[in-house]
Amino acid sequence: MELIFEGILKAFYLLFTLDPEVLGITLLSLQVSGTATLISLFFGISIGTLVALTEFPGRRLVVSLINTGMALPPVVVGLFVTIFLWRNGPLGFLGILYTPAAMIVAQAVIATPLVMGITLAAIQALPKKLRLQILALGATRLQMVWILVKEARLPLLAGVMAGFGGVISEVGASIMVGGNIKGYSRVLTTATVMETSRGNFDVAIALGIILLLLAYFINFVLTHIQQRERPR
Amino acid sequence: MIAMAPLLAVKELQVRRGGSLVLDISSLTVEEGTVLSLIGPNGAGKTTLMQTLACLIKPHGGEFFFKGEKVLSNHGLLQYRRKLAMVFQEPLLFDTTVFQNVASGLKIRRMDRSEIEKRVKQNLQRFGISHLIDRSARKISGGEAQRAALARALAIQPEILFLDEPFASLDPPTRESLIEDLEKILRQTNTTTIFATHDRMEALRLSDRIAVMNQGRIFQIGPPDEVMNQPRDEFIASFVGVETILAGRVARKGPSTFIAAIDGQEVEAVGEVEIGEPVVFCIRPENVTLVVSPHPKGTSARNVFPAVITKIVSLGLYYKINLDCGFPLVAYVTGHSLENLSLRDGMVVSASFKATAIHVIRKTKKLPVPSPPSHGK
Amino acid sequence: MKKSKTIHAILAALTVLLTLTAWSPVQAQQKNIILSTTTSTQDSGLLDVLIPIFEKKTGYFVKTIAVGSGQAMAMGQKGEADVLLVHSPAAEKKFVAGGYGINRRLVMHNDFIVVGPSEDPTKIKGAKPTVEAFKKVASGTALFLSRGDNSGTHAKEMGIWKAAGINPEKQKWYQQTGLGMGQTLNVASEKKGYTLADRGTYLALKKNLSLDILVEGDAILLNIYNVIEVNPAKWPKVNAAGGRAFADFMVSKEVQDIVKTFGVDKFGSPLFFPDAGKKEEDMGK
Numbered sequence: 001m002e003l004i005f006e007g008i009l010k011a012f013y014l015l016f017t018l019d020p021e022v023l024g025i026t027l028l029s030l031q032v033s034g035t036a037t038l039i040s041l042f043f044g045i046s047i048g049t050l051v052a053l054t055e056f057p058g059r060r061l062v063v064s065l066i067n068t069g070m071a072l073p074p075v076v077v078g079l080f081v082t083i084f085l086w087r088n089g090p091l092g093f094l095g096i097l098y099t100p101a102a103m104i105v106a107q108a109v110i111a112t113p114l115v116m117g118i119t120l121a122a123i124q125a126l127p128k129k130l131r132l133q134i135l136a137l138g139a140t141r142l143q144m145v146w147i148l149v150k151e152a153r154l155p156l157l158a159g160v161m162a163g164f165g166g167v168i169s170e171v172g173a174s175i176m177v178g179g180n181i182k183g184y185s186r187v188l189t190t191a192t193v194m195e196t197s198r199g200n201f202d203v204a205i206a207l208g209i210i211l212l213l214l215a216y217f218i219n220f221v222l223t224h225i226q227q228r229e230r231p232r
Numbered sequence: 233m234i235a236m237a238p239l240l241a242v243k244e245l246q247v248r249r250g251g252s253l254v255l256d257i258s259s260l261t262v263e264e265g266t267v268l269s270l271i272g273p274n275g276a277g278k279t280t281l282m283q284t285l286a287c288l289i290k291p292h293g294g295e296f297f298f299k300g301e302k303v304l305s306n307h308g309l310l311q312y313r314r315k316l317a318m319v320f321q322e323p324l325l326f327d328t329t330v331f332q333n334v335a336s337g338l339k340i341r342r343m344d345r346s347e348i349e350k351r352v353k354q355n356l357q358r359f360g361i362s363h364l365i366d367r368s369a370r371k372i373s374g375g376e377a378q379r380a381a382l383a384r385a386l387a388i389q390p391e392i393l394f395l396d397e398p399f400a401s402l403d404p405p406t407r408e409s410l411i412e413d414l415e416k417i418l419r420q421t422n423t424t425t426i427f428a429t430h431d432r433m434e435a436l437r438l439s440d441r442i443a444v445m446n447q448g449r450i451f452q453i454g455p456p457d458e459v460m461n462q463p464r465d466e467f468i469a470s471f472v473g474v475e476t477i478l479a480g481r482v483a484r485k486g487p488s489t490f491i492a493a494i495d496g497q498e499v500e501a502v503g504e505v506e507i508g509e510p511v512v513f514c515i516r517p518e519n520v521t522l523v524v525s526p527h528p529k530g531t532s533a534r535n536v537f538p539a540v541i542t543k544i545v546s547l548g549l550y551y552k553i554n555l556d557c558g559f560p561l562v563a564y565v566t567g568h569s570l571e572n573l574s575l576r577d578g579m580v581v582s583a584s585f586k587a588t589a590i591h592v593i594r595k596t597k598k599l600p601v602p603s604p605p606s607h608g609k
Numbered sequence: 610m611k612k613s614k615t616i617h618a619i620l621a622a623l624t625v626l627l628t629l630t631a632w633s634p635v636q637a638q639q640k641n642i643i644l645s646t647t648t649s650t651q652d653s654g655l656l657d658v659l660i661p662i663f664e665k666k667t668g669y670f671v672k673t674i675a676v677g678s679g680q681a682m683a684m685g686q687k688g689e690a691d692v693l694l695v696h697s698p699a700a701e702k703k704f705v706a707g708g709y710g711i712n713r714r715l716v717m718h719n720d721f722i723v724v725g726p727s728e729d730p731t732k733i734k735g736a737k738p739t740v741e742a743f744k745k746v747a748s749g750t751a752l753f754l755s756r757g758d759n760s761g762t763h764a765k766e767m768g769i770w771k772a773a774g775i776n777p778e779k780q781k782w783y784q785q786t787g788l789g790m791g792q793t794l795n796v797a798s799e800k801k802g803y804t805l806a807d808r809g810t811y812l813a814l815k816k817n818l819s820l821d822i823l824v825e826g827d828a829i830l831l832n833i834y835n836v837i838e839v840n841p842a843k844w845p846k847v848n849a850a851g852g853r854a855f856a857d858f859m860v861s862k863e864v865q866d867i868v869k870t871f872g873v874d875k876f877g878s879p880l881f882f883p884d885a886g887k888k889e890e891d892m893g894k
Contacts (some may be wrong), residue, residue, distance in 0.1 A: 086689050087846045098643065098672045129320055132288055136318035137337040138388065140310060148338070180675045182657065190561055198652045199814040217649075217735035 021183070026210060029187040032100050033168040036107030040163050044115025045156065049145060052123035069113025078173025079088055081106045085177065098179035103187070106173040111163035118159030122152040122204025157226040159220055168215050188214070190203060237300045239264040240392065244294035247280055255280045255448040265422040269435035271471065272445035278428035280448070283395045285426065287313050289341050314341060318394040319383035321401055323377035325369035332359065333369050337388040355383040358417055375406035382414065386421065394413050397428040399434060411437055419596040432460070432473055436512060437593050444468045455479070456512070461560045474552065476562050478513040482506065489587055495559040499588040500534045503575065506523050512593040517552065519589035520563035523582045524573050539583040541575060642851035643672050645690035647761055648789045650834070651675035653809045653880055655871055659770065664859050669851050679759030685709055685837070688844025691835045691851035694859065696761035698889070699768070699837055710837040715889060717881040718833045721765055723824035724811060725751070725803035733803070739827040740773045745777045750782060752802030756793050757785025765881050767827060768806045794818055807832055809872070809880040816837050834887065836860070860885035
């Protein structure tokens with residue numbers, strides 16, 4: 001119990017004194033997970049909407065693939081991304097293994113199916129006649145898609161939070177592809193694991209608390225946007 | 233008489249679904265500023281026709297013309313689509329304020345803000361929902377939502393308005409008030425409207441012409457009283473119902489009753505009207521009494537007319553008697569009465585009905601059209 | 610509408626934050642060295658001191674990947690690392706013999722110790738040689754915790770069991786954690802069991818543990834660190850020059866001097882003993 005208390009104290013100490021290493025780790029966590037989430041939003045919402053609105057042969061298969069992708073074990077993603085990015089692997093020429101860029105890639109791979117699946121369900125949940133109504137008001141196909149996405153913004157924002165939440169807390173893939181290199185590819189989650197294995201429990205707990213605060217703050221902002229959108 | 237090109241003209245329009253023909257209209261025209269109702273059973277093709285004319289469905293054959301120009305699949309299609317609006321049975325409003333909803337068609341057309349605001353406020357007022365301007369569309373009643381949907385459509389100032397059973401989900405009093413308001417607005421704005429419904433009373437109240445559809449085809453089309461009084465066949469007859477529909481104009485009025493001139497006759501009814509106003513009378517056949525001697529005394533019916541029996545149809549338990557009083561009239565008699573009165577084709581009888589038995593529909597006077605008169609109403 | 614302005618502001622702030630270096634420039638391949646080493650080496654903190662000096666001196670960027678010795682050598686075998694700093698002599702010899710590594714050079718050593726609860730139920734304290742202590746544990750009831758992760762520590766432990774002629778697998782008193790040294794020590798402390806640990810990690814965590822040093826000083830307990838360059842002949846993409854530079858650095862006098870005093874101020878005794886230039890056979894005498 002006192003260990004947790006010590007950890008809380010340490011967390012405040014580190015934050016209050018703006019410990020540069022912790023600050024750097026926190027900033028990197030935000031950057032990596034934030035970028036990965038943005039990428040996943042781009043691909044996830046566009047492809048999810050496309051699949052939701054189009055009939056094509058094999059659609060059922062694609063939908064079940066997307067739904068399966070939502071449950072991809074992150075550590076498996078990390079393993080495969082590592083193998084691809086190895087020097088002697090197919091994408092080795094990119095030279096991004098053990099860099100934050102690789103972490104962004106792995107996290108984007110983890111988050112995208114999540115956002116895709118939620119978008120797919122959200123768009124499909126809209127009344128079928130709504131598309132016709134929008135077209136019958138003179139919209140182009142593109143305008144129609146945009147209006148539908150706006151209509152589904154509540155569940156879509158939930159998808160954003162799910163995607164971000166999933167990757168800010170991800171550790172297995174991040175360690176594998178990032179290497180947990182000090183001051184370079186070390187993020188809150190990977191640093192927590194390392195400090196734990198070293199037995200520095202107070203530091204580990206402190207980092208964990210900072211991670212929780214970060215995640216809470218981001219989700220608070222997103223929730224505020226999501227709920228504030230409701231007019232009286 | 234100078235004939236104006238109809239706003240919409242349809243030629244050999246065909247739509248297939250699953251191999252069979254679900255729409256097959258050899259010809260149809262709609263004049264500008266008129267309201268055309270499509271009535272018919274489910275699956276008759278009303279929705280298919282409207283959605284095809286709104287370019288939401290692609291026809292498999294035939295063509296249609298807007299203001300004389302052919303509406304083609306790709307070229308200028310968006311331009312045409314932006315001239316029309318459709319309202320469905322469900323309001324299908326967006327999850328935002330009523331203002332934003334009514335403005336959506338205008339935002340799609342990238343209109344500028346001040347113009348949008350002007351039009352939205354105007355239409356909210358027309359439909360009596362100005363007080364809901366900032367309310368969330370999710371928090372208004374069904375009737376209010378349908379008003380908002382109509383306001384949204386009219387804000388666009390469409391050249392053609394399509395209404396697909398817009399009142400079907402509303403309860404009777406809400407429906408009543410909305411139909412009344414809509415009828416006025418359509419006349420005032422002179423909006424060409426095509427309107428599908430199950431309810432022949434609605435069709436009666438709102439339209440200049442009724443088309444009876446079944447199995448993708450139009451079986452009969454014409455002014456309401458013509459279609460309803462002179463159905464071409466038994467199917468149409470069963471669909472349009474058996475009331476007598478009479479169209480006329482108010483000639484004189486008294487404290488609680490008024491006289492309308494109908495086909496040269498004068499008919500008395502009860503209601504609040506203006507002189508010169510167009511009205512439509514609906515008379516149920518069971519309210520028509522037949523007497524074989526002329527000018528019966530002691531009846532409280534003021535509407536007594538000499539009539540010739542034109543047709544007698546057996547309906548099992550009773551008989552339907554078609555009469556000509558100068559205007560067509562339908563009466564029911566029991567087999568017993570038929571025998572007692574020895575009714576036969578060509579016989580002259582006295583037909584009467586009470587002024588209170590007439591269901592009066594007031595039609596808003598159309599705005600005078602400054603250009604050459606359109607033909608045939 | 611002020612609502613969309615707020616959203617735009619948030620999005621703008623986000624974009625600025627993210628473009629502020631999330632995308633680290635893909636550094637020139639030649640400037641990167643991938644150093645594969647063990648978690649215990651990294652956890653000792655020695656590399657945190659040495660690597661910045663090396664980087665400043667040579668301009669290389671060292672990516673320290675800390676995994677178990679087994680994985681470190683596997684990476685070297687696949688050409689996915691440039692230089693290894695490991696402490697698993699038997700496996701290392703196989704590695705070099707297989708042609709995967711060149712210039713295996715002695716860097717330093719520290720030692721292992723056998724730790725256990727102060728009550729010492731199996732009474733192994735002071736047993737000599739260590740093999741005897743292990744035999745005693747095998748015949749007792751108290752637990753022995755093993756890392757079980759192919760690390761150098763684990764390899765050393767298995768070597769001692771082998772020398773004792775005992776197979777601990779599946780024995781009631783034998784548990785494998787699959788965890789790093791620090792965590793394994795914690796487990797041993799919680800469960801009041803015995804374990805083999807490197808002195809450095811034990812010293813670092815001592816205050817949180819209820820374990821005492823029971824056996825030490827035996828030659829078999831020497832933990833010898835070697836630096837091995839990955840063979841560019843097998844894997845042309847390897848940064849041979851960088852690997853060589855790092856290896857040379859590790860055996861240089863400058864580093865050896867640092868190693869000699871590293872840890873003294875914190876623990877009272879150095880964590881490692883410099884050995885560059887010596888022969889392995891001479892060690893422990």
